[in-house]
Structure formats: C-alpha cells, structure tokens
Amino acid sequence: MSETIGVGILGLGVVGSGVIKMIMENKESLYQKTGNHLSIERILVQDKAKERDIEIDSEVLTTDANDVLNHADIDIIIEVIGGVEEAKLHIQQALRNKKHVVTANKDLIALYGPELHQLAKQNGCDLLYEASVGGGIPIIRGLNDGLAADEIKEIMGIINGTTNYILTKMEESAVPFKEALADAQELGFAEADPTADIEGLDAARKMSILSRIAFSTNVKLSDIETNGINNLSLVDLEYGKQLGYTMKLIGLAKSNNGTIEISVQPTFIAKGHPLAGVKDEYNAVYVRGKSVGETMFYGPGAGSLPTATAIMSDVIEVAKNIQLGVNGKTIIEGPSKKGMTPPNEQYSQFFLRLHVKDEVGSFAHISQLFQDMDISFKRILQTPMKKQQSAEIILVTHHTSLENFMNAISKLQDMDVLRSIESYYRVEGEVEE
Amino acid sequence: MSETIGVGILGLGVVGSGVIKMIMENKESLYQKTGNHLSIERILVQDKAKERDIEIDSEVLTTDANDVLNHADIDIIIEVIGGVEEAKLHIQQALRNKKHVVTANKDLIALYGPELHQLAKQNGCDLLYEASVGGGIPIIRGLNDGLAADEIKEIMGIINGTTNYILTKMEESAVPFKEALADAQELGFAEADPTADIEGLDAARKMSILSRIAFSTNVKLSDIETNGINNLSLVDLEYGKQLGYTMKLIGLAKSNNGTIEISVQPTFIAKGHPLAGVKDEYNAVYVRGKSVGETMFYGPGAGSLPTATAIMSDVIEVAKNIQLGVNGKTIIEGPSKKGMTPPNEQYSQFFLRLHVKDEVGSFAHISQLFQDMDISFKRILQTPMKKQQSAEIILVTHHTSLENFMNAISKLQDMDVLRSIESYYRVEGEVEE
Known part of the structure; x- marks a missing residue:
C-alpha cells in the first residue's frame, strides 16, 4: 500500500484552484481521513505563464493532457475543464490507464454517465461526481x-x-x-x-x-x-x-x-x-x-470552494478505497428500463391566468367547461381590467392530469368569451389558510 | 463469501417492526445493493405470545438475548431496545462475538460511543448509528x-x-x-x-x-x-x-x-x-x-419508518463491507483534545425582556449601563404596562460575549429602576428590514 496518492488535475479555473487550496490547507486532516498523503503531480492548464491567485510550483503545470493522463505516479484524476467531447476523451484515457476519476462535469455525466461507468468498472476504477449536482450539497x-x-x-x-x-x-x-x-x-x-x-x-x-x-x-x-x-x-x-x-x-x-x-x-x-x-x-x-x-x-449550488468540497469528498472516498483495495467494486444496481409516464397519468395542481370578455356570464361559461372536464378549483381570483372591457381571471385547480388540463386549455381557446390565455404553471403544495 | 447475511434484532417495538418491514418488502433491491440476501435469524422480544402488526415466524422470536448474540449464522445485530446499561452489555457481547452492530441508541452512543468504537475496531467489526440523530435524516x-x-x-x-x-x-x-x-x-x-x-x-x-x-x-x-x-x-x-x-x-x-x-x-x-x-x-x-x-x-426526526430507513442505510453499508471484506477498517480520525470555549469568547446576539419603573429617565439609565459595557442594540421596543406603573422593554443586542452579557444582567439587577428581568435568549440570524 502506497503512503502517497498522486493526484492529477485537468483544468485550473476557479474550481480547480479551490481544490488545490483545499488539498494544500488540509494536508494533515486528509492524511488522518484517508491514511495517505495526497500529492498534486500534474495540472493541465491552457497557459503556463498566466498569473494565478494561488501559489503553484510551475513544474507541475503542463499544457499537454498526456502528461497528466499517462503520468505513472498519478492515481486520481480530477476533471474540472468542463465541456463534453474533450473531457470525455480525457476521462476515457484516464480510466483505461487505471486512474480513478472525480469530475464535476454534469453535462458529460448526463450524456455519457452509464458508458463511462461501464469503462470504469472494466478497469477496476472509481468514477465519482458528487459535485455535478447541487454544488456543495452532498x-x-x-x-x-x-x-x-x-x-x-x-x-x-x-x-x-x-x-x-x-x-x-x-x-x-x-x-x-x-x-x-x-x-x-x-x-x-x-x-x-x-x-x-x-x-x-x-x-x-x-x-x-x-x-x-x-x-x-x-x-x-x-x-x-x-x-x-x-x-x-x-x-x-x-x-x-x-x-x-x-x-x-x-x-x-x-x-x-x-x-x-x-x-x-x-x-x-x-x-x-x-x-x-x-x-x-x-x-x-x-x-x-x-x-x-x-x-x-x-x-x-455553485462556487469555487463549495464545489471543491464536493470534489474532495469524492477524492477522500477514492483514497479510502485505494487504502482498502476496493476501487471499482461499488455494487451498482443495473439500470432497469422504466417507461415515461404518459400525460394522462401525470397529476398536478395548475395555476392558470386568462383574459376574458368582461360581460355577464363569462365566468359561468368557463366554470361550466372545467366542471364538464371534472376539474375543480381551489382558488379563484377575478379582477376587472381597465382596457378593452376585459377581466383577468386567475384559477388554481385541484389535482388533475396533465392531459385533462391541456384538453381544457385547448377547449378554452375555442370559447367565444376568451380573449387570451396568458399563462399556466404547475403548482406544488398546500397553502395554509 | 457468503451469499446470505444473517441479521439479529434486539427489540421489536415500532422501530424494530419498521426494520423488519423494510427487509421483507425490499428483498430484491437489498440484494442488488449489497450482493447478498438478508435473512432475519433471531429477534429478541419480551413476550413471544404478544400480538403484533407484522407477520413473523414465531420460530425466530426469543426472550433470551444470548440466542441472538451468540447465534452462529448472525453477522449483523440491530439494537433497538433502547436504554443504556443492558443495551451496552448486549452490544459489547455482540462485538466480542465478531458481530457488526447497527444501533439507533443515542443515549448509549452519547455516553459510551468512543469506548464501543474501540471495541468494534479491536474485533474487526462495524459499529454504525445513523439513526441516533435526526431520525431519517442522513x-x-x-x-x-x-x-x-x-x-x-x-x-x-x-x-x-x-x-x-x-x-x-x-x-x-x-x-x-x-x-x-x-x-x-x-x-x-x-x-x-x-x-x-x-x-x-x-x-x-x-x-x-x-x-x-x-x-x-x-x-x-x-x-x-x-x-x-x-x-x-x-x-x-x-x-x-x-x-x-x-x-x-x-x-x-x-x-x-x-x-x-x-x-x-x-x-x-x-x-x-x-x-x-x-x-x-x-x-x-x-x-x-x-x-x-x-x-x-x-x-x-423520528417515526418508525424514517428511523428504520436510517438503520437500513447502516445495514446496507455493513453488508457491502462484508462483501468487500473491509469491516472495521473505517479510518477514523483520533479524537483530539479540544477545550471548551470560555464565556468571554462565546459571541452571540441576545434578546432581553425587562420590566422597569415607568418614570422619566428609566430607559436612559438602562441604555447608559449597556453603553458602558459596550453592548449596542439592534432593536428596542418599549411598552407601558397597565399595572404597577411599569414599562416593558424588549432589547435585541448586537453580538457580544456571553460573559459580557451576563455581567450586564447582573448589574441590571442592582439598578433601582429595574422591577424584574423577565427573560433572555440567544438570537441567531439577521432579520431583513
């Protein structure tokens, strides 16, 4: 078991800098938590000469991704360059080189997560991405x-x-x-x-x-x-x-x-x-x-240090796994095939704002339509409008299916008393009166 | 590697029943998550004949703790009897018998956590207690x-x-x-x-x-x-x-x-x-x-099923560790000795409610005292009271040390204009005006 774990970082923007700061400032507690020292071996940057807020030995900077991805002493690669295609190639190469990967890249994981997981598993590697959703929230x-x-x-x-x-x-x-x-x-x-x-x-x-x-x-x-x-x-x-x-x-x-x-x-x-x-x-x-x-x-949900905190929680997990010799062995439930819920089974409350002709019986017509469609209201607001002899009506419905609600919208549009459907939104939760 | 993990449960109250329900209802997903089947081998109860809400094979019920703690096929013991001394003896015996322990017992862990951790480590066992704080909150x-x-x-x-x-x-x-x-x-x-x-x-x-x-x-x-x-x-x-x-x-x-x-x-x-x-x-x-x-x-923070969810998250962790062969190897930072903060370094805002004589200059006297002690106010409310020619004063201070605030309280008590100190509390956060 090695006492030092080599870390490579792809990208040195705000998040990358946060990660480096956390590794440097928490050396002792990281050692206590993982049983290993973390050593930053190489960092991929676009411009080695650029001035930076943090002090970094210029020896570890490189503009060639291969210096990081193929480095013999690197065990964990942290990907924070963002973007999809290039990041994907880098991560694939890293995993094939048996390097564990920690990434904050939501776009990449959203598109290629399962495929990259597969590759990680084949190579006995961890692939973690706590920072991809909700920044610092675990x-x-x-x-x-x-x-x-x-x-x-x-x-x-x-x-x-x-x-x-x-x-x-x-x-x-x-x-x-x-x-x-x-x-x-x-x-x-x-x-x-x-x-x-x-x-x-x-x-x-x-x-x-x-x-x-x-x-x-x-x-x-x-x-x-x-x-x-x-x-x-x-x-x-x-x-x-x-x-x-x-x-x-x-x-x-x-x-x-x-x-x-x-x-x-x-x-x-x-x-x-x-x-x-x-x-x-x-x-x-x-x-x-x-x-x-x-x-x-x-x-x-974002920010250099919160995101770095999430990345480092993954790095600690990988480092512990290295110490225990169990990387890439996370037991993952195989994805089951579940269909998408059709609109007639998606239930919600809805908010609806309409402009109608401001004349006797307008609202009665509209409420009849909703009654016929079995949609009931929990809140109704009607306000006369200054212009155009119109009235504004706000409705909040009880739960109904999306299909039913959209049918009501479409029938509303054919009604003579309607001037316009201004907006509609889903509604969640109950207002306490 | 065994394909079945034996579970013993100490206690069959609401939480114990919740745990059993979750194990029975989620057999398939527990297998997918842990790579093992969970089998409930023995349950310690006070009365075998008692009627219960859940269906349990009466063969697994026992009134003798040793039947659970010494059972050869049991790998994980879930302790949900509560109380301190008896639970402690049971858990010690379980750990000495190389059985992993999951407990919801906050009293026990608060009092004897470090000592039990030590024993767990010596025996290569896991000791987990997610349910002891915050019920279902991880x-x-x-x-x-x-x-x-x-x-x-x-x-x-x-x-x-x-x-x-x-x-x-x-x-x-x-x-x-x-x-x-x-x-x-x-x-x-x-x-x-x-x-x-x-x-x-x-x-x-x-x-x-x-x-x-x-x-x-x-x-x-x-x-x-x-x-x-x-x-x-x-x-x-x-x-x-x-x-x-x-x-x-x-x-x-x-x-x-x-x-x-x-x-x-x-x-x-x-x-x-x-x-x-x-x-x-x-x-x-x-x-x-x-x-x-x-x-x-x-x-x-409580409830049968939320608490059972937390217990089962621990059971899953133990089961995964069994599968990977890494129980009791969690790297835990050794407790460092940190002193308690003295009152002169505990800073807070404070709410204070006083009754004072309703006469000219009362408030001036009081504010002079606080000014002398370098305590400033963010909010002041003064209301005349019907009885006793008194006035009620509510003060919210800016941050000050607990020591300083308590000194002010003690000096207040000596003031002639004071009728009584009704209450004081800490205050957290900023009210947006």
Missing part, C-alpha cells in the same frame, strides 16, 4: 447511501442557482426578468451567455443524473419536458404571491406506478413547503421516500 | 462523508421533534406550553414522561454525538449548557414574532479558535434563516463549513 451520497434502503417516490430540485437568484430578485424587488438577469450577471451569478441556465437545460441535465440514481433508469434529455424562466412575467409572480405561492424553477422526477415523469419547469410552490424558503443562489433537493417521508438537502 | 453520513473534506465551523440543530412540535403549536395557535405539550402527547409526538425532551437532555445527547463527528472531540454531557423549553412564555414568543424571529430549541456546536462551544437552548431564529421554516415534528441540522458555506439537512 445529494448524490444522500441518495446513494443515506436513503439507500428506501424507495424514492419523488424528487423536486432547485438545482440551478442562476435562475433561483433571478426569481428571488424578481419576487422580492419586483424587477422584470431582464433586469434581474442583468443584475445576476453583474454579481457573477449568471454567465455572459445564460441560455443553458435560464432555459432550464442545465437543470434538465442535473435531473437526468439524479433520476438515474434515484430510479435506476436512464432518461434521454429529450424525454425531459423542459421549460425555462425567460418568459415569466411579474404579473404572474405577483398573483402567485397574493395566493400564497412563490415561483421556483423545479426539476421534478416522480415515480408513478412503474413509470417515471421528469420535467423542469417554473412551478408555484406553496409558502409552507420546505422548498419555498430556498432563496437567492442557493440550491435544495427535496426527496420524498416511501419510508423516510419528506427530506431536503440544502446548500450552495 | 446527517451522520453527511458530516462523515459528504463534508469530509471541509472544516466544520458550526452546527445548529433542531434535533428534537417533540419540542419543535410544541414550539410550532405555541407560536401558530398562541396556546401556552402546558396545553401544547398535552396536545403533543395526545398526538403521540411527546411521551408520557416528556422530561428528557422538554428539558433539552435528548437534544444535548444528540449534540454530543454530532460534535464528536464534526470536531473529533469528546464532550462530556455535563459540559453542554442545557436549557429546555418548559419555562417559555407566550409573551416572549409574541414579541419575538413582532421583531421577525421564531423560537426554536437549538443545539449549537461551534468551533472558536481551537475551542468548542456546545449548548442546547431556546433561541430566537431570524425569519429568513433556513432553520426558521422547520416546523412541527420535523428536524433539521444546519451546518456551516469553512469551504462549503451554509448547508442544511432536513427531514423527519
């Missing part, structure tokens, strides 16, 4: 180990800090989406190109990883109904607030009698729900298990 | 594995469901303590003798376990400043609410420059704080790490 361990004995029924995640920051800002300061986005960009909570975040793609990738773990099933990204927050209006948020809801971008993964429903969409969450209090750039994953009931894991 | 794994790489700075736990239910009831329905307690007893959230819960002893035992894990130090229960909720008045809760706080029984463990501060006490939590939303019988553990920042683990 949610993957929570599902894999903490709730190992339970049957997970539902996951609801606020797993994108950018959109949660924007939504909090919109609600609390009543600023429109664009302004809140600009604010987030200025503070570094949103990227220059925020598309993947605000359109929900980032959250969808993370949900595919979480549902693979929770439901042992591989879901194609294209099977995840994905809607972002870029079209949200302050009007809806304001009405939601009046009714006791807060708007969150929710990644939902739910087991329905053997099928799985997965989506990412703006959802009104009732104020008393544990997810309702998750503000700003924070993330949280709410898990409902058959036996455990409701649990929630809360924490920072 | 908080021990969260600290041990998920945040393994981080330096924990502070833990604040709502880790007693009974008191949290009572406090929620008092605040939301404005009923006094005794009534809320009676209500909790009726609903089964409080025991017939609720002393250990309402006086904070149960929470103190759990804090000693959490701080052992987080700070690698052994704290005597007598070193934990422990106050319960039995003297809380509705008046204080009402004022707290007005000022933006909610009252929680908080277990606090904090690292202060190499020393540790541990207490259990009623504490006002600012409304925006993640712990403020934890209601009813739910538990949550808020963890602040040097690198990860703020995280929180939320879930059911």
Whole structure:
C-alpha cells in the first residue's frame, strides 16, 4: 500500500484552484481521513505563464493532457475543464490507464454517465461526481447511501442557482426578468451567455443524473419536458404571491406506478413547503421516500470552494478505497428500463391566468367547461381590467392530469368569451389558510 | 463469501417492526445493493405470545438475548431496545462475538460511543448509528462523508421533534406550553414522561454525538449548557414574532479558535434563516463549513419508518463491507483534545425582556449601563404596562460575549429602576428590514 496518492488535475479555473487550496490547507486532516498523503503531480492548464491567485510550483503545470493522463505516479484524476467531447476523451484515457476519476462535469455525466461507468468498472476504477449536482450539497451520497434502503417516490430540485437568484430578485424587488438577469450577471451569478441556465437545460441535465440514481433508469434529455424562466412575467409572480405561492424553477422526477415523469419547469410552490424558503443562489433537493417521508438537502449550488468540497469528498472516498483495495467494486444496481409516464397519468395542481370578455356570464361559461372536464378549483381570483372591457381571471385547480388540463386549455381557446390565455404553471403544495 | 447475511434484532417495538418491514418488502433491491440476501435469524422480544402488526415466524422470536448474540449464522445485530446499561452489555457481547452492530441508541452512543468504537475496531467489526440523530435524516453520513473534506465551523440543530412540535403549536395557535405539550402527547409526538425532551437532555445527547463527528472531540454531557423549553412564555414568543424571529430549541456546536462551544437552548431564529421554516415534528441540522458555506439537512426526526430507513442505510453499508471484506477498517480520525470555549469568547446576539419603573429617565439609565459595557442594540421596543406603573422593554443586542452579557444582567439587577428581568435568549440570524 502506497503512503502517497498522486493526484492529477485537468483544468485550473476557479474550481480547480479551490481544490488545490483545499488539498494544500488540509494536508494533515486528509492524511488522518484517508491514511495517505495526497500529492498534486500534474495540472493541465491552457497557459503556463498566466498569473494565478494561488501559489503553484510551475513544474507541475503542463499544457499537454498526456502528461497528466499517462503520468505513472498519478492515481486520481480530477476533471474540472468542463465541456463534453474533450473531457470525455480525457476521462476515457484516464480510466483505461487505471486512474480513478472525480469530475464535476454534469453535462458529460448526463450524456455519457452509464458508458463511462461501464469503462470504469472494466478497469477496476472509481468514477465519482458528487459535485455535478447541487454544488456543495452532498445529494448524490444522500441518495446513494443515506436513503439507500428506501424507495424514492419523488424528487423536486432547485438545482440551478442562476435562475433561483433571478426569481428571488424578481419576487422580492419586483424587477422584470431582464433586469434581474442583468443584475445576476453583474454579481457573477449568471454567465455572459445564460441560455443553458435560464432555459432550464442545465437543470434538465442535473435531473437526468439524479433520476438515474434515484430510479435506476436512464432518461434521454429529450424525454425531459423542459421549460425555462425567460418568459415569466411579474404579473404572474405577483398573483402567485397574493395566493400564497412563490415561483421556483423545479426539476421534478416522480415515480408513478412503474413509470417515471421528469420535467423542469417554473412551478408555484406553496409558502409552507420546505422548498419555498430556498432563496437567492442557493440550491435544495427535496426527496420524498416511501419510508423516510419528506427530506431536503440544502446548500450552495455553485462556487469555487463549495464545489471543491464536493470534489474532495469524492477524492477522500477514492483514497479510502485505494487504502482498502476496493476501487471499482461499488455494487451498482443495473439500470432497469422504466417507461415515461404518459400525460394522462401525470397529476398536478395548475395555476392558470386568462383574459376574458368582461360581460355577464363569462365566468359561468368557463366554470361550466372545467366542471364538464371534472376539474375543480381551489382558488379563484377575478379582477376587472381597465382596457378593452376585459377581466383577468386567475384559477388554481385541484389535482388533475396533465392531459385533462391541456384538453381544457385547448377547449378554452375555442370559447367565444376568451380573449387570451396568458399563462399556466404547475403548482406544488398546500397553502395554509 | 457468503451469499446470505444473517441479521439479529434486539427489540421489536415500532422501530424494530419498521426494520423488519423494510427487509421483507425490499428483498430484491437489498440484494442488488449489497450482493447478498438478508435473512432475519433471531429477534429478541419480551413476550413471544404478544400480538403484533407484522407477520413473523414465531420460530425466530426469543426472550433470551444470548440466542441472538451468540447465534452462529448472525453477522449483523440491530439494537433497538433502547436504554443504556443492558443495551451496552448486549452490544459489547455482540462485538466480542465478531458481530457488526447497527444501533439507533443515542443515549448509549452519547455516553459510551468512543469506548464501543474501540471495541468494534479491536474485533474487526462495524459499529454504525445513523439513526441516533435526526431520525431519517442522513446527517451522520453527511458530516462523515459528504463534508469530509471541509472544516466544520458550526452546527445548529433542531434535533428534537417533540419540542419543535410544541414550539410550532405555541407560536401558530398562541396556546401556552402546558396545553401544547398535552396536545403533543395526545398526538403521540411527546411521551408520557416528556422530561428528557422538554428539558433539552435528548437534544444535548444528540449534540454530543454530532460534535464528536464534526470536531473529533469528546464532550462530556455535563459540559453542554442545557436549557429546555418548559419555562417559555407566550409573551416572549409574541414579541419575538413582532421583531421577525421564531423560537426554536437549538443545539449549537461551534468551533472558536481551537475551542468548542456546545449548548442546547431556546433561541430566537431570524425569519429568513433556513432553520426558521422547520416546523412541527420535523428536524433539521444546519451546518456551516469553512469551504462549503451554509448547508442544511432536513427531514423527519423520528417515526418508525424514517428511523428504520436510517438503520437500513447502516445495514446496507455493513453488508457491502462484508462483501468487500473491509469491516472495521473505517479510518477514523483520533479524537483530539479540544477545550471548551470560555464565556468571554462565546459571541452571540441576545434578546432581553425587562420590566422597569415607568418614570422619566428609566430607559436612559438602562441604555447608559449597556453603553458602558459596550453592548449596542439592534432593536428596542418599549411598552407601558397597565399595572404597577411599569414599562416593558424588549432589547435585541448586537453580538457580544456571553460573559459580557451576563455581567450586564447582573448589574441590571442592582439598578433601582429595574422591577424584574423577565427573560433572555440567544438570537441567531439577521432579520431583513
């Protein structure tokens, strides 16, 4: 058994720097926890001469990935370059060279997780990615180990800090989406190109990883109904607030009698729900298990040091496994094939905002339609509008199937009294009166 | 390698029944997760003839602990009888017989954890107790594995469901303590003798376990400043609410420059704080790490199935370790000796309620005293009282040391304008104005 474990790092951005800082500052406690010293042997960078915040021996820097991937003294490779194709090639080469891999790369794991797992197993290597979902929140361990004995029924995640920051800002300061986005960009909570975040793609990738773990099933990204927050209006948020809801971008993964429903969409969450209090750039994953009931894991979803904390928890696990000689032997349940839940079995409450002609009987017509479709309301708000002799109606339904609700929407559109369907969203939780 | 792992259970109350239910209902997934079948060989009960909710082959029931502890086919013993001395003897015997032990027994682990760990290690056995703190919340794994790489700075736990239910009831329905307690007893959230819960002893035992894990130090229960909720008045809760706080029984463990501060006490939590939303019988553990920042683990703190979920997560870990041949090899950091933080280095905000003579200059006298002691206020409320020509004053201080605050209290008592010190509490978090 070696007393020193060699570490190679691919990428030296903010997260890579955080990892190095943690390894340097916690030498003694890492040794106590793993029984080994961790030694950083090589770091792949784009530019060796670039000035950096942390002190690193320039000898360990290299611009050639092979110096890291083929290095004889390296046991663990930490991948923090991001991107998909290049990172994939690097990780494959690392695993073939019998090096354990720890990565924060959600895009890669969402797309190629099962295939890379297979390769890791063939080579007796560990492949871990706690940092890929929820930054510093140990949610993957929570599902894999903490709730190992339970049957997970539902996951609801606020797993994108950018959109949660924007939504909090919109609600609390009543600023429109664009302004809140600009604010987030200025503070570094949103990227220059925020598309993947605000359109929900980032959250969808993370949900595919979480549902693979929770439901042992591989879901194609294209099977995840994905809607972002870029079209949200302050009007809806304001009405939601009046009714006791807060708007969150929710990644939902739910087991329905053997099928799985997965989506990412703006959802009104009732104020008393544990997810309702998750503000700003924070993330949280709410898990409902058959036996455990409701649990929630809360924490920072991004950031250099929180992400580095998650990466280092994986590194410690790999190092312990090396010490015990059990790498690549994690017993993983084979993915079972579970179908996607059809819309007639996806049940939810819905919020709906309509403009109708402001005349006698408008609302009666509309309520008749919903009654005919067996959809009942828990809340109704009707307000006359100044212009156009219209009235605005807000409805919150009791649980009904997505199919039924969408049929109602389509029938509404044919009604003479309707001026426009302004918006509709899913609703979770019960507002205490 | 055996294909069947024998399980013995000490105790068949609600939690024991939950464990048996989970083992029976999840046979297939347990096999997939551990590579072994779990077989319940013997269960220690008090009365074999008693009617039970679950179907159990009467052959496996025994009233003699030795039938379980010395059984040749039993690999893992699950201890759910509770109590301290007898449970300790059983667990010692089990470990000496090379049987791995999983227990939910917080009292035992709080008192004898280190000694039993030692014995487990000597015998190459696992000793796990995820269920001892926070019921179904995987908080021990969260600290041990998920945040393994981080330096924990502070833990604040709502880790007693009974008191949290009572406090929620008092605040939301404005009923006094005794009534809320009676209500909790009726609903089964409080025991017939609720002393250990309402006086904070149960929470103190759990804090000693959490701080052992987080700070690698052994704290005597007598070193934990422990106050319960039995003297809380509705008046204080009402004022707290007005000022933006909610009252929680908080277990606090904090690292202060190499020393540790541990207490259990009623504490006002600012409304925006993640712990403020934890209601009813739910538990949550808020963890602040040097690198990860703020995280929180939320879930059911008690109950048959949630507790059984935690126990089964330990059983799965033991079973995996058996499969891999690495039991008892967990690398545990040796406990370091850390002193307790002296009161002059324990910093906090404080809430203080006073009755003073309602005369000109009363408040000026009092504020002069605090100014002299370098304690400044963030909130002040003064209300005239109907009787006795008194006024009620509520103060919330900025951060000051416990020693300084207690000195101020003692000087207050000598002041002529003071009628009485009604109450004082710690305060955590910032209320957003």
